[in-house]
Amino acid sequence: MVQSLDRLKESPSQTAGPYVHIGLTPNFCGIGGVYKNDLGSIMVNDQTRGERIELRIRVLDGTGTPLKDALVEIWQADAGGLYNSPGELRGTADPNFLGWGRQPTDMETGLCVFQTIKPGRVPFRDGRLMAPHITLWIVARGINIGLHTRLYFSDEEKANAEDPILARIEHRVRVPTLVAERQGDVFVFDVHLQGEKETVFFDS
């Protein structure tokens, strides 16, 4: 016999289901008067530092059909590359930017839109800089455990080329699944859950 490691097991995940909006974006689904705003619906104010951008995200199933009942959360650094989190030891992030947002996909079009800023670069564990990126967490009916991916930017070719995470993707043809296309101030990003263009998802 040896000493026990004495650890607990994580609570198992379950799908968020089709009515996730009731809990996480109640105003969006017509339950007014309980919370003033849907949490995470507004990410920037007049004082937030950085370049304003819009993200237009769709989540598509194995037939290419956009999900109309998904919920996307994003987490990102501020314009200076600092996270607004107690775990951020490198400095103090922009107090006018929480760095977290939450949006449902539209019930008719499947489009999910975030108004945010372009993040600065954040170091990898060994100190090399990662390319600017936004962490995505996707839940929906039919998704048993939240899916984690990253959104990189098409106008950051040089930074993307030296990003230590993108460099780990063995099948290079899959790298573009993580790169959002710039169209003016808008970045367009399609997440393919399954199939030929399947997005790279992380176990992190």
Add this chain to the structure above:
Amino acid sequence: MTDRNPDTGAFFTRDRTWHPPAYTPDYKTSVLRSPQRALLALDGTLSEITGPVFGHAILGELDNDLIHNFARSGEAAIGERLIVHGRVLDENGRGVPGALIEVWQANAGGRYRHKKEGYLAALDPNFGGCGRCITDENGNYRFRTVKPGPYPWPNGPNDWRPAHIHFSVFGHGFAQRLITQMYFEGDPLIWRCPIVRTIPDQRAVERLIAPLDMANTIPMDARAYKFDIVLRGRRSTLFENRLDGN
């Protein structure tokens, strides 16, 4: 070197044989919504170790009282009055303070207040179905609600969800983000449910079944159920390379 803030270690690897896999064909919607390629392992960078923390300032007075937070003044939701409480812990057994918990559920008849919901059971004009709270310094939380009813759903020809409350939890790092469901002790629908059965290990399912907690039941007011939630634990940061700039 002094001990660093324990909130900066990377998280323990997720045991994905304990969680439900993505592809679980008896839960039909998962068939076209499950990635088929392997996940890419990514040992916690700052982007996953960090996460948003919400202060009590976001909370309204009735946010954790689903019996009253949507009800007309002086009225209350119909149904079995319950207190649901418990503790948010990490895998090391430590309480997680400041964790945001958001819940949603159907009303006592199994009807959700949602545009896309077409079940025949009536809406309760005094029940919205959402609530939230933040754990105290020891990781404890509590809210009041009515017991949700089971409801039928178009999966198999005659599938019914057990009574359940959806839970969404934030710890201190984005990699701890978790959505799950709480079930009620003794419900015969639990073991028949294709969503419950996406979880391969019976012991893992049992972790989602809240026992009746008579000790905390308030006589002549509300019964209590206790539901503890465990989030991923963090590694100690001993012997890890320090990031540039620290």
